[in-house]
Amino acid sequence: MSLLVVGSVAIDTVEAPGGRAEDVVGGAALYFSLAASFFTPVRMVGVVGADFPRSVLADLARRGVDLAGLEERPGRTFRWSGRYHEDVNVRDTLHLDLGVFGDFRPTLPAGYRDSRYVFLANIDPVLQASVLDQLHAPGLIGCDTMNHWIAESRPALERLLGRVGMLVINDEEARLLSGERNIVRAAARILSMGPHSVLIKRGEYGIIQFAGQSVFAVPAFPLEEVTDPTGAGDCFAGGVMGELARSGDTSPAGLRRAIVYGSVMGSFVVEDFGPRRLLQLTREAIDRRYRQFVSLTDLDGG
Amino acid sequence: MSLLVVGSVAIDTVEAPGGRAEDVVGGAALYFSLAASFFTPVRMVGVVGADFPRSVLADLARRGVDLAGLEERPGRTFRWSGRYHEDVNVRDTLHLDLGVFGDFRPTLPAGYRDSRYVFLANIDPVLQASVLDQLHAPGLIGCDTMNHWIAESRPALERLLGRVGMLVINDEEARLLSGERNIVRAAARILSMGPHSVLIKRGEYGIIQFAGQSVFAVPAFPLEEVTDPTGAGDCFAGGVMGELARSGDTSPAGLRRAIVYGSVMGSFVVEDFGPRRLLQLTREAIDRRYRQFVSLTDLDGG
Numbered sequence: 001m002s003l004l005v006v007g008s009v010a011i012d013t014v015e016a017p018g019g020r021a022e023d024v025v026g027g028a029a030l031y032f033s034l035a036a037s038f039f040t041p042v043r044m045v046g047v048v049g050a051d052f053p054r055s056v057l058a059d060l061a062r063r064g065v066d067l068a069g070l071e072e073r074p075g076r077t078f079r080w081s082g083r084y085h086e087d088v089n090v091r092d093t094l095h096l097d098l099g100v101f102g103d104f105r106p107t108l109p110a111g112y113r114d115s116r117y118v119f120l121a122n123i124d125p126v127l128q129a130s131v132l133d134q135l136h137a138p139g140l141i142g143c144d145t146m147n148h149w150i151a152e153s154r155p156a157l158e159r160l161l162g163r164v165g166m167l168v169i170n171d172e173e174a175r176l177l178s179g180e181r182n183i184v185r186a187a188a189r190i191l192s193m194g195p196h197s198v199l200i201k202r203g204e205y206g207i208i209q210f211a212g213q214s215v216f217a218v219p220a221f222p223l224e225e226v227t228d229p230t231g232a233g234d235c236f237a238g239g240v241m242g243e244l245a246r247s248g249d250t251s252p253a254g255l256r257r258a259i260v261y262g263s264v265m266g267s268f269v270v271e272d273f274g275p276r277r278l279l280q281l282t283r284e285a286i287d288r289r290y291r292q293f294v295s296l297t298d299l300d301g302g
Numbered sequence: 303m304s305l306l307v308v309g310s311v312a313i314d315t316v317e318a319p320g321g322r323a324e325d326v327v328g329g330a331a332l333y334f335s336l337a338a339s340f341f342t343p344v345r346m347v348g349v350v351g352a353d354f355p356r357s358v359l360a361d362l363a364r365r366g367v368d369l370a371g372l373e374e375r376p377g378r379t380f381r382w383s384g385r386y387h388e389d390v391n392v393r394d395t396l397h398l399d400l401g402v403f404g405d406f407r408p409t410l411p412a413g414y415r416d417s418r419y420v421f422l423a424n425i426d427p428v429l430q431a432s433v434l435d436q437l438h439a440p441g442l443i444g445c446d447t448m449n450h451w452i453a454e455s456r457p458a459l460e461r462l463l464g465r466v467g468m469l470v471i472n473d474e475e476a477r478l479l480s481g482e483r484n485i486v487r488a489a490a491r492i493l494s495m496g497p498h499s500v501l502i503k504r505g506e507y508g509i510i511q512f513a514g515q516s517v518f519a520v521p522a523f524p525l526e527e528v529t530d531p532t533g534a535g536d537c538f539a540g541g542v543m544g545e546l547a548r549s550g551d552t553s554p555a556g557l558r559r560a561i562v563y564g565s566v567m568g569s570f571v572v573e574d575f576g577p578r579r580l581l582q583l584t585r586e587a588i589d590r591r592y593r594q595f596v597s598l599t600d601l602d603g604g
Binding site for chain 1: 388397483485486487503506508516517518519520521524525526528531554558559562596599600602603
């Protein structure tokens with residue numbers, strides 16, 4: 001089943017544990033699309049400037065990402081530069097230039113309006129809602145957000161959450177959104193806002209998911225080196241939504257499997273700068289690491 | 303199989319998320335013994351002053367803890383007072399009075415020298431080694447330590463680690479001991495010092511265990527309230543060693559089951575101040591929570 005993602009496409013410069021990398025492509029929609037493309041066809045809606053490398057568009061197309069919804073406009077692509085701390089769960093933004101992303105108004109090609117699986121990556125919640133307004137009959141709607149919108153656009157965000165099935169955020173965002181420090185109470189508060197499940201990203205500690213009375217935890221994959229954490233959360237979301245769109249199984253067990261696939265994709269992307277690792281990845285490597293994830297918590301393993 | 307623990311017995315005053323509690327009994331050996339007593343008979347070696355409540359000794363004896371190795375000396379019991387941060391993984395020591403614990407020299411009763419399962423709770427590594435010297439043929443030796451000994455007594459600690467099978471420490475201690483920030487590299491470095499397994503406690507994120515090439519992770523139990531985190535790590539160790547001594551199964555799978563039982567015991571003790579929750583606990587409640595732990599990471603669950 002086709003999967004729609006709407007979000008940023010960017011050119012990043014990062015100072016990460018593995019060193020410095022200049023002008024690597026990134027952005028939530030790009031990472032999400034590449035990760036999801038290993039599971040299902042992806043429709044990507046975003047905007048790039050004239051400076052965006054065309055070879056990357058060819059890479060995306062080769063991986064089955066439909067680019068009919070990617071606007072190309074005169075001007076510069078959204079640029080972000082940041083520095084990760086020794087604790088890679090923390091990063092500072094050094095420079096931000098919105099470029100053509102500054103007046104991005106997502107418009108779905110007519111052929112995208114029937115999308116059943118939809119992911120609203122982190123953008124203004126008013127724009128996220130405008131995407132939903134353009135859809136005929138969305139099935140599962142996933143959504144990300146960030147501290148800025150929680151603090152500055154809470155009414156719009158709360159209206160949006162009433163229309164969202166699955167919220168994917170990090171623990172700091174979950175605490176800010178809910179006003180609760182304890183993660184169990186934070187999740188209960190968020191579920192009362194609308195989503196039927198909330199997936200909380202905890203960096204090097206993995207994922208915890210709350211859905212109704214059910215709680216599911218996946219540890220992060222124990223990596224000896226994290227070269228560049230950029231895109232881990234977006235690749236996680238791409239793996240989750242990609243596997244759900246592929247299987248069509250949104251039962252509790254189907255969701256748990258998808259969360260492990262998401263964790264697999266997040267664990268790969270950090271092994272190299274930008275999306276490099278994803279571009280060399282095979283389905284076999286994904287399934288091999290899926291089995292390693294299972295053995296991480298397998299009581300009969302070792 | 304009988305399990306020996308050597309460590310502190312204390313009277314604590316804590317300011318914790320659940321409020322303030324004065325003069326509650328504690329100490330690593332006490333928490334460890336109570337937790338382990340649900341699995342196997344325990345021999346406890348420590349020292350208390352004349353001020354230690356006799357009713358607690360009766361509670362311990364009733365739970366099958368052998369107190370022949372608990373010295374009672376004139377003077378005051380070790381007293382600790384501390385304050386937990388909003389983030390309960392962090393605490394400040396407000397006051398420390400070693401009392402009779404200041405010149406504790408552990409001496410095993412003759413009947414304890416045949417102990418096969420041994421846990422060296424956090425004390426001076428020179429004293430920990432002196433305990434091993436008194437044992438005839440220890441089987442599995444578990445060990446805890448803390449930042450103070452890592453920084454101030456590294457040679458003695460490194461000699462000790464060559465004699466230890468299982469090290470149980472927190473992530474900050476693992477980083478300090480190994481000089482590695484990455485937890486996978488930290489664990490590899492620690493395993494090269496002697497222990498065949500290292501169990502790293504990550505507070506609200508649970509446990510990660512490294513043994514040879516095997517990695518096992520258990521999330522923390524998602525609790526809505528943590529009343530008093532004191533003793534969580536010691537009860538974890540007590541559950542692990544208690545279950546191993548009971549089953550005699552130190553295979554990788556046996557170790558994984560024991561780690562879940564340890565996590566269960568750690569999750570109970572924080573529900574009330576001091577050891578109160580442990581004193582009301584039943585074996586049925588332990589097994590019920592064990593099944594909840596399994597479902598936390600069960601791919602077919604939900």
